[in-house]
Amino acid sequence: MGLETILFLILAIGAVLTALLVVTSPSPIGSALYLVGTMFCLAGLYVLLSAPFLAAIQVIVYAGAIIVLLLFVIMLLNLRRIEETISKGWRIAGLVVAGLTLFALFMAIVRGSSVLPGMPSLPEGFGKVAELGKILFTKYLYAFEATSVLLLAAMIGAVALVRKESGEGGKDAN
Amino acid sequence: MQIELAHYLLLAAVLFGIGAMGVLTRKNLIIVLMSVELMLNSVNLSFIALARHAADQEAQVIVFFVLCVAAAEVAVGLAILISVWRKRGTMNIDALSALKG
Numbered sequence: 001m002g003l004e005t006i007l008f009l010i011l012a013i014g015a016v017l018t019a020l021l022v023v024t025s026p027s028p029i030g031s032a033l034y035l036v037g038t039m040f041c042l043a044g045l046y047v048l049l050s051a052p053f054l055a056a057i058q059v060i061v062y063a064g065a066i067i068v069l070l071l072f073v074i075m076l077l078n079l080r081r082i083e084e085t086i087s088k089g090w091r092i093a094g095l096v097v098a099g100l101t102l103f104a105l106f107m108a109i110v111r112g113s114s115v116l117p118g119m120p121s122l123p124e125g126f127g128k129v130a131e132l133g134k135i136l137f138t139k140y141l142y143a144f145e146a147t148s149v150l151l152l153a154a155m156i157g158a159v160a161l162v163r164k165e166s167g168e169g170g171k172d173a174n
Numbered sequence: 175m176q177i178e179l180a181h182y183l184l185l186a187a188v189l190f191g192i193g194a195m196g197v198l199t200r201k202n203l204i205i206v207l208m209s210v211e212l213m214l215n216s217v218n219l220s221f222i223a224l225a226r227h228a229a230d231q232e233a234q235v236i237v238f239f240v241l242c243v244a245a246a247e248v249a250v251g252l253a254i255l256i257s258v259w260r261k262r263g264t265m266n267i268d269a270l271s272a273l274k275g
Contacts, residue, residue, distance in 0.1 A: 001175060008177045012185045019189050019212055023196030028204045035208050042215055049226040051234055061241055066248050073252050074204060077259050082266050084201040094198030102191030109187060113180040120229040127234060135235050147242045154246030161253035
């Protein structure tokens, strides 16, 4: 077994285990912390797949920003584990639907595995910032500008949603 | 054992299935949100695996856009979650049954 195989196995098992813990952990804090583990394992896999820039972005945006945001909300609202009374029938239905999705994906991959491409040699600078930037700022320039509008809209939307309503002490009275 | 594209795609499928399981069986809103993040990430993994094996960097640019959308989704999702918390005082999805016929 080569080094790449061993690294893949470690990272894949880590990702699956932490992902299982995310969806089964009773407390939201535990879920958020296990999600950090999943993100780090995925970032490692991105490095194996020659995507160093995206691995860095994954750690910075997910582990650094999104999880911290989630943890802040959990702590500010003082969320604890809640009573999750879900009827047995619905739980089984959920598991069956998720299992069927998984099965369909498995079948598609296994049946199509003969036509999947192998490992081609990569051009110089593949996945590096300069090369990605070239594509991002030429071919996908309009999409890139649209993302900035999307992020602005999300920011304004978030502020508008959590703004205190009138009569709660804020001075905006509408 | 040589690691091929199919292994990465299978791993992405497993992560997607786990995320779907979380969305469908959990009742805590914030954990449902995290499960959605998990599903988005599994799709990112398959994009990057395909980018590596097709030697095409455009798939990596798509992942960049998915990350932007995920960040916006979390921001708005958490804002909705906070307003649900203020209005209902609970994180349970069952509190949001106003559309039930």
